[in-house]
Amino acid sequence: MxxxxxxxxxxxxxxxxxxxxxxxxxxxxxxxxxxxxxxxxxxxxxxxxxxxxxxxxxxxxxxxxxxxxxxxxxxxxxxxxxxxxxxxxxxxxxxxxxxxxxxxxxxxxxxxxxxxKWIVERAKQILIEAFDTSVPESQELAEEVKQSVRTEELCYWGPERLPAGPNIDDSDAILIVEGRADVLNLLKYGIKNAIAIGGTNVPSSIAQLSKNKVVTAFTDGDRGGELIIKELLRVADIDYIARAPDGKGVEELVHKEIVRALRQKVPVDRVRDYYLRPTPRRRHVNRVESETAHAAVTKTPLPEPAEPAEEVEPTGKANEQAVEEPSEAKVEIEVESRQASLRRQVEQVNGTGVARLLDGEYSVLKELSVAELADGLKELNGTVKAAVFDGVITQRLLDIAATKNIECVVGAKLGSLVKVPANVKVMTFDSV
Structure with a gap:
């Protein structure tokens, strides 16, 4: 030029x-x-x-x-x-x-x-010759810087050196998560008061820390998250429970999902009974006890003939015992029969993707796919008392069940619930 x-x-x-x-x-x-x-x-x-x-x-x-x-x-x-x-x-x-x-x-x-013109031609030449093809985009550079900052902010707390955010000691409220990746993801979005326990074996230091903090258990939306909550409820002082969406881990969530999950956290008193409810065991009627009760009724001494006026009273008491005791045994047998019927329904739908609507005796009234369950519940006429299905128990299903006076809902696993209706008994396949 x-x-x-x-x-x-x-x-x-x-x-x-x-x-x-x-x-x-x-x-x-x-x-x-x-x-x-x-x-x-x-x-x-x-x-x-x-x-x-x-x-x-x-x-x-x-x-x-x-x-x-x-x-x-x-x-x-x-x-x-x-x-x-x-x-x-x-x-x-x-x-x-x-x-x-x-x-x-x-x-x-x-x-x-x-x-x-010269600038354009020279810029083309520089772009081809001077720039390495591996130069990252600006977004990648920003992410690299953020990752570096997050890694620097990550600290290790307590004698077990648990991965935690930098504010774990200073904050009045903390989040307990499962792993190091969860803590890093929360740091990415400015949440610096999380600590990871590394699995279902809750360290003793966490139990001590929870006594002085407002604690929210923030777990993955899977079976492992449920197990961690159960263990935390046994050994630590937990105030709230938050769950990731079904099938997602905390480390996978974006900012909007994290905020939504934490806003929907549930006070532990509402769900403690669900998570700590022992697995129901089969109750057998004790044949010896039943026979002993029957013998006690039949061997009740009769009054003397000289006192006919008192004859009616002992006979009435004997009749009351004879009626009451067998009726209690009968109730136990009926309860056991319904429980066995419910277990059979669970065994039959497990792994099939099928939902069954049951009556009060847990007999099948209607069978449909899990995808049709919500609409099927909306169309009920009042005879259905239970629903067993091979799917996730969601808040929407529980709300519909509560409005339709369904007494029991049994699913393969529990989803992210905000509130469990008081008139609906909720169980998973493992707890039936």
């Missing part, structure tokens, strides 16, 4: 021919001399060059057969109109020194356009 002053806007390119031998000073002198006074004082070449509006005149000549041929380049910082007038004035020069000559303007180059 032609070298020029930083203020140059245009470059006048002209060609010159002369019928004789001439040199550069002759050409420059002719340009200044023959244009003097031609264009007025505002466009006098000498004044323009002194003020820097016209640059150094470049002349290149070659001699051949006694004649001179060459080019003239004049840089200009004038506007378009003034530059064109100056270019036209050059063509009025018809004699240089003793020789007849001719100057013809070839073109007026916009230097800025040339610079822009």
């Amino acid at each position: 032609q070298n020029s002053d930083a203020t140059t806007k245009y470059l006048i390119h002209a060609k010159i021919s002369a019928d004789g031998v001439i040199e550069r000073p002759d050409v420059v002198g002719a340009i200044f001399g023959q244009t003097e006074g031609l264009l007025g004082s505002d466009l006098d070449l000498r004044d323009l060059q002194k003020s820097g509006r016209i640059g150094r005149i470049e002349v290149n000549l070659k001699l051949k057969n006694g004649k001179a041929r060459g080019t003239i380049d004049i840089p200009s910082s004038l506007d378009k109109v003034e530059t064109a007038i100056l270019a036209a004035a050059l063509e009025t020069i018809d004699r240089i020194g003793p020789c007849v000559s001719k100057i013809e303007v070839v073109k007026i180059e916009d230097v800025r356009a040339s610079k822009r």
Whole structure:
């Protein structure tokens, strides 16, 4: 690219021919001399060059057969109109020194356009040659910096060196999560009061820490999360329970999901009975106890014949015992029969993706797919008392069940629940 002053806007390119031998000073002198006074004082070449509006005149000549041929380049910082007038004035020069000559303007180059073109071409070259293809995008750079900051903020707390955020000691409220990745993900979104326990074996230091803090157990939305909650409830002082969405881990959540899960945390008193409820065991009727009770009834001594007035009272008491005791045994047998029926339903739907609607004796009234269960519950007529299905127990299903007076809901596993209706008994397959 032609070298020029930083203020140059245009470059006048002209060609010159002369019928004789001439040199550069002759050409420059002719340009200044023959244009003097031609264009007025505002466009006098000498004044323009002194003020820097016209640059150094470049002349290149070659001699051949006694004649001179060459080019003239004049840089200009004038506007378009003034530059064109100056270019036209050059063509009025018809004699240089003793020789007849001719100057013809070839073109007026916009230097800025040339610079822009050169910049584009050079930028392409730099992009290809100078940049390594492995240079990360700005988002990747930002993520790398954030990850570095999160790693630096991560600390290790207690004698077990549990991964934790930097505010675990200073904060009045803490989050207990499962693993190191969970803590790092929470740090990513500015949550610095989380601590990881590393599994279902809760360290003793966590139990001690929970006594002085408001503690929220924030667990994954899977079976492992349930087991951790159960263990925490046994050994630590937990105030709230929050769960990730079904099938997701805390380390996978984005900011919106984390905020939603923590807003929907449930006071532990509402769900303690669910998580700590022992697995129901089969109750067998003790045949020896039943026979003993029956014998006690049949061996009740009769009153003396001399006291007929009192004969009715002992006989009535004996009859009451004879009725009451067998009826209690009968109730136990009925309860056991219904429980066995419910277990059979669970065994039959487990792994099938099927839902069954049951009556009060846990007999099947209707069978449908899990996907149709919510709509099926909405259409109930009041005879259905229980639902057993091979799927996740969600808050929506429990709300529908409560409005339809369904007494028992049994699913494969428990989802993220905000509130368990008081009139609905909730169980998973493992607890039936």
